Amino acid sequence: MAPDSRPVRRRLDPTVGKARAMVGALLGLKTTGKNRVVENPPLILVGCSGGPDSLALAAVCAFFARRGEVRVGAVVVDHQMQDGSAEVARNTAAQLRELGLDPVLVRTVELDYDGVGPEAAARAARFGALEAAALEVGASNVLLGHTLDDQAESVLLGLARGSGTRSLAGMRERRGIYLRPFLGLRREETLEICDALELQPWHDPANQDPAYLRVRVRHGVIPFLQDELGPGIAESLARSAGILGRDADFLDELAAAEYGKLAERGGAAGAAGAENTGEKGDLGQIWLPEAALRGLAPALRMRVLALAAVELGGVQPSLERLAAAEKLLAREGSAGPVQLAGKVAVYRQSRNQAGPHEGPGYGKLVLRRNT
Incomplete structure (x- = not known):
């Protein structure tokens, strides 16, 4: 065989x-x-x-x-x-x-x-x-x-x-x-x-x-x-x-939806007088309404702030830096700026600041890319 x-x-x-x-x-x-x-x-x-x-x-x-x-x-x-x-x-x-x-x-x-x-x-x-x-x-x-x-x-x-x-x-x-x-x-x-x-x-x-x-x-x-x-x-x-x-995926989805509704974008001019062009190529600042941020659950609020920092070219901020930025919403003490990772700063317009209390930056947190 x-x-x-x-x-x-x-x-x-x-x-x-x-x-x-x-x-x-x-x-x-x-x-x-x-x-x-x-x-x-x-x-x-x-x-x-x-x-x-x-x-x-x-x-x-x-x-x-x-x-x-x-x-x-x-x-x-x-x-x-x-x-x-x-x-x-x-x-x-x-x-x-x-x-x-x-x-x-x-x-x-x-x-x-x-x-x-x-x-x-x-x-x-x-x-x-x-x-x-x-x-x-x-x-x-x-x-x-x-x-x-x-x-x-x-x-x-x-x-x-x-x-x-x-x-x-x-x-x-x-x-x-x-x-x-x-x-x-x-x-x-x-x-x-x-x-x-x-x-x-x-x-x-x-x-x-x-x-x-x-x-x-x-x-x-x-x-x-x-x-x-x-x-x-x-x-x-x-x-x-x-x-x-x-x-985390569920919270990220909710935060992204809120961020899409709240974020206003503009160029690199001063917050109070910057034109809200919405052009991403000219993006230097993002404004987030303070009252709306206060109304968000803390888990969503921190994520919305992080999304703004990342969109401006920064890196994911630490919890400590996000907490410092969040404290600006209490309108007690310093108006900032708080430095986030990746050369992004966040501040609020103080009520004691000279000049008209109006414009795209008033009543909002301003996140700015440092150049």
């Missing part, structure tokens, strides 16, 4: 199958059955550092590219924070090309430490590079390899900083062009995927450096909580983030 000459199919690793199901669910693609080749498949990009999480994600996405329903490329960002980072980026790009990803882009960034630490500066530079790359090649989405463990760490960091609901909600599965399909996957499972698919991940030495708060949370706080409270603490923290995320 002639030996069976049919090729032996390797058994699918269950963790790889689980990861494929997560990516497929988020992209609306099937992992089984006959593939449906698309004439002009959409392009997605994977943000890949070369570490186990993002490399595993890239390999899983390559499966969908081979089925012909989507094109998959990647962006490797070199932050230049360590010696040899350029070589790491080149090696990562080469491994991604071997997986069949195309295009594979390498972007070298310069960090801007304008009042922020290295982690925040690297994050800002990374997302700037990812967005520019997606725009350049016409990608519909950028996939990121954050895991359940990253989510748990984010919640604990938010608690330590006394942050609000949005911060405690952690990272969203969908936000703009960004997708995070692995938020239900443990970090150790991405290592299993790399082993199963014979990948060679890069292990960032910064992930072992206790100088970083997130590293201390990862290797000190979470293991301590697990020892004291029992296993499953990471899953519980991630589950809390999911619950708070839905609450």
Whole structure:
């Protein structure tokens, strides 16, 4: 009897199958059955550092590219924070090309430490590079390899900083062009995927450096909580983030609706005499009626103030700065200005101020972009 000459199919690793199901669910693609080749498949990009999480994600996405329903490329960002980072980026790009990803882009960034630490500066530079790359090649989405463990760490960091609901909600599965399909996957499972698919991940030495708060949370706080409270603490923290995320999304929707009704926009002239042009290109100030702000629930009021600051080009203000801005509504003491992050100031027109008590700035909080 002639030996069976049919090729032996390797058994699918269950963790790889689980990861494929997560990516497929988020992209609306099937992992089984006959593939449906698309004439002009959409392009997605994977943000890949070369570490186990993002490399595993890239390999899983390559499966969908081979089925012909989507094109998959990647962006490797070199932050230049360590010696040899350029070589790491080149090696990562080469491994991604071997997986069949195309295009594979390498972007070298310069960090801007304008009042922020290295982690925040690297994050800002990374997302700037990812967005520019997606725009350049016409990608519909950028996939990121954050895991359940990253989510748990984010919640604990938010608690330590006394942050609000949005911060405690952690990272969203969908936000703009960004997708995070692995938020239900443990970090150790991405290592299993790399082993199963014979990948060679890069292990960032910064992930072992206790100088970083997130590293201390990862290797000190979470293991301590697990020892004291029992296993499953990471899953519980991630589950809390999911619950708070839905609450935060609802509050954000309400705040956006109120902001749309209240915000008046104008150029960079003085508040009392500025013409309310409404032209975004000339936007230098935003006015918010004090009486209407006082009538909002505190959770909405803080969000409306934050939306104005961000629209003027600032960054999300801290709760402390927002609370200081909110105190201006009491019309007691100083009329400001209160400085928010990102060179945005907020003040009110004082009743004791000389000149007519009228114009677009009177009876309103004025948020101004400092030039």
